[in-house]
Amino acid sequence: MSALLPVEEAQARLLALRGPLSPEKISFFECFGLYTLDNIFAQRDQPAAPLSAMDGYAIRFDDLPGPWTIIGESAAGTAPGRSVNAGEAMRIFTGALVPDGADTVIVQEDVAADGTALTLTGDGPAKRGRHIRARASDFAAGDCLLPTGTRLNPGAIAAAAMSGAEQLVVGRRPRVAILTTGDELVQAGRALTAGQIPDSNSPMLAAMLAGEPATASLPHHVRDDRAILAKVLKNLARRHDVVVTVGGASVGDHDHVRGALQDAGGTVNFWKIAMRPGKPLIAGTIGDAILLGLPGNPSSALVTATLFLLPLVRHLAGARHPLPAIHRAPLATPLDGGGGRRDYLRARIENGRLTPLIRQDSGMTLPLAAANALLIRNIAAPPRDAGVMADYIVIA
Ligand SMILES: Nc1nc2c(c(=O)[nH]1)N[C@H]1C(S)=C(S)[C@@H](COP(=O)(O)OP(=O)(O)OC[C@H]3O[C@@H](n4cnc5c(N)ncnc54)[C@H](O)[C@@H]3O)O[C@H]1N2
Numbered sequence: 109m110s111a112l113l114p115v116e117e118a119q120a121r122l123l124a125l126r127g128p129l130s131p132e133k134i135s136f137f138e139c140f141g142l143y144t145l146d147n148i149f150a151q152r153d154q155p156a157a158p159l160s161a162m163d164g165y166a167i168r169f170d171d172l173p174g175p176w177t178i179i180g181e182s183a184a185g186t187a188p189g190r191s192v193n194a195g196e197a198m199r200i201f202t203g204a205l206v207p208d209g210a211d212t213v214i215v216q217e218d219v220a221a222d223g224t225a226l227t228l229t230g231d232g233p234a235k236r237g238r239h240i241r242a243r244a245s246d247f248a249a250g251d252c253l254l255p256t257g258t259r260l261n262p263g264a265i266a267a268a269a270m271s272g273a274e275q276l277v278v279g280r281r282p283r284v285a286i287l288t289t290g291d292e293l294v295q296a297g298r299a300l301t302a303g304q305i306p307d308s309n310s311p312m313l314a315a316m317l318a319g320e321p322a323t324a325s326l327p328h329h330v331r332d333d334r335a336i337l338a339k340v341l342k343n344l345a346r347r348h349d350v351v352v353t354v355g356g357a358s359v360g361d362h363d364h365v366r367g368a369l370q371d372a373g374g375t376v377n378f379w380k381i382a383m384r385p386g387k388p389l390i391a392g393t394i395g396d397a398i399l400l401g402l403p404g405n406p407s408s409a410l411v412t413a414t415l416f417l418l419p420l421v422r423h424l425a426g427a428r429h430p431l432p433a434i435h436r437a438p439l440a441t442p443l444d445g446g447g448g449r450r451d452y453l454r455a456r457i458e459n460g461r462l463t464p465l466i467r468q469d470s471g472m473t474l475p476l477a478a479a480n481a482l483l484i485r486n487i488a489a490p491p492r493d494a495g496v497m498a499d500y501i502v503i504a
C-alpha cells in the first residue's frame with residue numbers, strides 16, 4: 109500500500125491542480141464573500157477635503173474664546189458659499205465641508221447663538237483642528253486598499269465602494285456538484301426500507317458551501333455501480349469546476365470512485381491521507397474539473413470538506429489564504445497521545461478552553477451537532493494534561 113500523504117502536502121497538491129478561475133467584474137451589491145482578483149487602489153482622497161466630524165460652528169482657533177458673528181451655514185453635500193475671516197463663525201453640520209479660513213469646529217453644546225451673535229458657554233476645543241477630519245485621513249489616492257485575494261467582507265466592501273472604483277474585479281464562483289454514492293442512501297425525509305439510511309452528507313456539504321463563494325447545484329446520487337458512476341462523473345465534469353463525491357472512496361468491493369474516475373478518462377492525483385478521520389480522500393482531475401472524493405462517514409466528510417473542499421473552492425475563487433485558520437487554546441481536559449495519523453477530534457471551544465468530545469466514531473452524526481471546533485492532534489503527539497495548549501480549527 110502506498111504511504112499516507114501528510115495533510116499539508118495533500119492540500120498543496122490539490123491547490124496546485126488549477127489556479128483561480130477567470131476574473132469577472134461585479135457590482136458592490138453582488139460581491140459579498142467573493143475575493144478580489146486585482147489590487148484595489150484608491151482613486152480619490154477620502155475625505156477629498158476637510159470635513160466636520162460634529163454639528164457646531166467652524167471657527168479660527170486663534171479667535172478663541174470668541175465672541176463671533178455667524179456668517180452662514182455649511183451642510184453636508186454642498187460647498188460652503190464663502191470663507192471664514194477673523195471673528196467669524198459658520199454654522200456647520202457633521203460631514204459638511206469646512207470653509208476656507210476655519211481650522212477648528214466648536215460643538216454646538218459649547219456655545220450659545222442669538223441671531224448672528226455666537227458666544228462661548230462651555231470649554232471649547234482644546235486644540236487647533238478639533239472635530240475636523242483632515243483631507244485623506246481615511247486614505248489617499250493611490251493607496252492600495254485591498255490586495256489581490258482579499259475576501260470581500262462587509263468592511264472591505266465599504267472601503268472598496270469608497271475607493272472611487274466603478275466595479276470590482278473578483279474571482280468567479282466555482283460551480284460545484286455534490287454526488288453521493290451508495291445503495292443504502294435515501295434522500296433525507298423519504299421513507300426507508302431495511303438497510304437504508306438518510307443521506308445526511310449532502311445537506312451538510314451544501315450548508316458548508318453556502319458560506320463560501322461557490323455555486324452548488326442540487327445534489328446527485330448514484331448507486332454503487334461503477335459504469336453508471338463513470339458516466340455521471342463525465343457528465344458532471346463538463347458542467348462544473350469541482351465534482352465532490354461522497355462515499356465509495358475506500359477499499360471495499362463497492363467503493364468505485366477511483367475506478368470510475370479512471371474509466372471516465374480522469375486521473376487520480378492522490379489517494380489516502382495521514383489523517384483521522386478522512387484517510388481515503390481522493391483527488392483527481394477529469395477534463396477541466398477537479399474531482400474530490402470524500403469518504404462517506406459523516407465525520408470524515410465534514411473533516412475532509414473543512415480541510416480540502418472549502419480551501420479548494422476559496423482558492424478557485426481567488427483567495428490568497430484559502431486554508432482554515434489554526435488557533436490555539438488550553439485543553440479543558442487531559443488528552444491522550446497521538447497515533448500514526450493526524451487526528452482532527454470533534455471538540456468544543458468554550459470560554460477559551462478546548463474540550464474534545466467523548467464520542468469520536470467517524471460514523472456518528474450527533475457529535476457533529478455538538479462540535480464547534482476540530483482539535484488537531486499530531487502524529488505521535490505526547491499525552492497532555494489539562495491546561496496545556498492545543499491547536500484547533502473553528503467549524504461552526
Ligand atoms: N478494510 C478497510 N475498510 C475501511 C478502510 C480501510 O482502510 N480498510 N477505511 C475506513 C475508513 S477510514 C473510512 S472513512 C471509510 C470510508 O469509506 P468510503 O468513503 O468508501 O465510504 P462508504 O463505505 O461508502 O461509507 C462509509 C459509511 O458512511 C455512510 N455514508 C456514506 N455516504 C453517506 C451519506 N451521504 N450520508 C450519510 N452517511 C453516508 C455509509 O453508509 C457507511 O456507513 O471506510 C472504512 N473502511
Ligand code: MOO
Nearest residue numbers: 385386387408470
Ligand atoms: O479515516 Mo476514516 O475517515 O477513520 O473514518
